[in-house]
Amino acid sequence: MELRDVSRLLYQIKLADQRVATxxxxxxxxxxxRYEMLMVVGEKGVCSQSEIKDAMKIDxxxxxxxxxxxxxxxxxxxxxxxxxxxxxxxxxxxxAAHALQTCERNHDTSSHVMSVLSDDEMAQLSVxxxxxxxx
Amino acid sequence: MELRDVSRLLYQIKLADQRVATxxxxxxxxxxxRYEMLMVVGEKGVCSQSEIKDAMKIDxxxxxxxxxxxxxxxxxxxxxxxxxxxxxxxxxxxxAAHALQTCERNHDTSSHVMSVLSDDEMAQLSVxxxxxxxx
DNA sequence: TGCTATCATTTGACAAGTCAACGATTGATT
DNA sequence: AATCAATCGTTGACTTGTCAAATGATAGCA
Numbered sequence: 593m594e595l596r597d598v599s600r601l602l603y604q605i606k607l608a609d610q611r612v613a614t615x616x617x618x619x620x621x622x623x624x625x626r627y628e629m630l631m632v633v634g635e636k637g638v639c640s641q642s643e644i645k646d647a648m649k650i651d652x653x654x655x656x657x658x659x660x661x662x663x664x665x666x667x668x669x670x671x672x673x674x675x676x677x678x679x680x681x682x683x684x685x686x687x688a689a690h691a692l693q694t695c696e697r698n699h700d701t702s703s704h705v706m707s708v709l710s711d712d713e714m715a716q717l718s719v720x721x722x723x724x725x726x727x
Numbered sequence: 728m729e730l731r732d733v734s735r736l737l738y739q740i741k742l743a744d745q746r747v748a749t750x751x752x753x754x755x756x757x758x759x760x761r762y763e764m765l766m767v768v769g770e771k772g773v774c775s776q777s778e779i780k781d782a783m784k785i786d787x788x789x790x791x792x793x794x795x796x797x798x799x800x801x802x803x804x805x806x807x808x809x810x811x812x813x814x815x816x817x818x819x820x821x822x823a824a825h826a827l828q829t830c831e832r833n834h835d836t837s838s839h840v841m842s843v844l845s846d847d848e849m850a851q852l853s854v855x856x857x858x859x860x861x862x
Numbered sequence: 863t864g865c866t867a868t869c870a871t872t873t874g875a876c877a878a879g880t881c882a883a884c885g886a887t888t889g890a891t892t
Numbered sequence: 893a894a895t896c897a898a899t900c901g902t903t904g905a906c907t908t909g910t911c912a913a914a915t916g917a918t919a920g921c922a
Contacts, residue, residue: 593849595755595834596766598841601849602747603763604856607784609744610909611860612737620730625878628738631731642900649742654879656902678887678900699730706733708858714728714736720852721739723843725746745879760908777870786910791872793908813870813917865922872915880907888899 615705620695625650626658630667630692633682640679649725667691750840755830760785761793765802765827768817775814784860802826 616624625648632647633639641655648655659682662668667688673679706714751759760783767782768774776790783790794817797803802823808814841849 593836593839593841593846595831595839598839599751599759599762599766601841601853601856602751602759603783604853604860605740605744605747606759608856608859609740612740616734616737624734624737624741627734631734640900648738651880652901653881653903657878676888680901696730701728704728704730704733706728706736706859708861709855711728713855713858716851717855718736718739720844720848720855721736721743723848724743724841725739726843775870787871788873788911789909811918815871867920869918874913877910884903890897891895
């Protein structure tokens with residue numbers, strides 16, 4: 593594998609990422625990162641920002657800024673952990689839960705971003721990406 | 728395929744992109760995008776910025792800015808097309824050719840960014856990404 | 863010739879990520 | 893109890909991408 597081929601492949605990943613992220617946003621109305629963040633928070637119920645950071649493998653600073661946006665939109669509540677004032681606890685608002693349900697309901701399983709790939713291919717892709725992302 | 732699963736997969740792509748791009752940069756000393764840009768220019772010999780934009784599927788503005796940086800580093804020469812002053816012609820300097828050769832030579836085929844994947848898997852990945860990027 | 867449309871590049875404003883430095887809290891050590 | 897170190901979150905500076913408006917150049921046409 594020549595370096596040239598490596599760069600071509602990596603550049604393809606970059607392009608795919610860009611395409612797919614903007615497609616997700618136009619289809620759902622949610623930024624991919626913030627959707628994922630809402631999901632993480634929703635699944636945890638209540639959590640600190642560090643937990644989000646670890647779950648999403650994203651920078652602290654990015655977490656803070658996205659949560660600020662989500663808070664402004666009324667999708668998320670934040671309050672200091674009274675037992676440890678360093679931490680901030682985050683959880684979804686009812687608004688968020690509602691908006692996400694609506695979004696999921698409107699989501700057409702057959703014609704979304706990834707519809708160029710079969711279920712099999714998506715599974716394949718997922719495996720490959722997991723390998724790539726494991727340290 | 729639930730929306731949740733889609734977002735998980737797309738987010739994996741994002742993470743892979745980030746990992747892989749920074750790894751490429753630390754391994755080679757070149758930003759992935761600018762390496763790819765140098766390759767494109769090198770392969771074309773001389774070309775306009777629009778050609779680069781089309782080849783790389785990147786925004787005009789990004790091309791201009793990357794070329795500015797590459798010019799400052801002495802990797803690229805730009806001059807207006809005398810036959811059509813709207814266009815700028817771009818080509819590599821000898822410095823760039825030399826630096827790229829050195830980089831390629833130093834590149835260890837066995838232990839680079841993608842070494843977690845077999846050649847087969849990389850080929851698979853390439854096919855999947857091509858599908859995702861086609862449209 | 864002069865208008866107008868189009869084309870190529872540049873610039874400005876924004877989004878989303880990184881890293882590094884900072885402030886506030888907490889916990890540990892002496 | 894006082895200090896010192898570690899942890900959590902925030903902020904600022906920077907990178908790299910986008911889109912949209914501005915600039916400059918050319919081409920077609922009345």
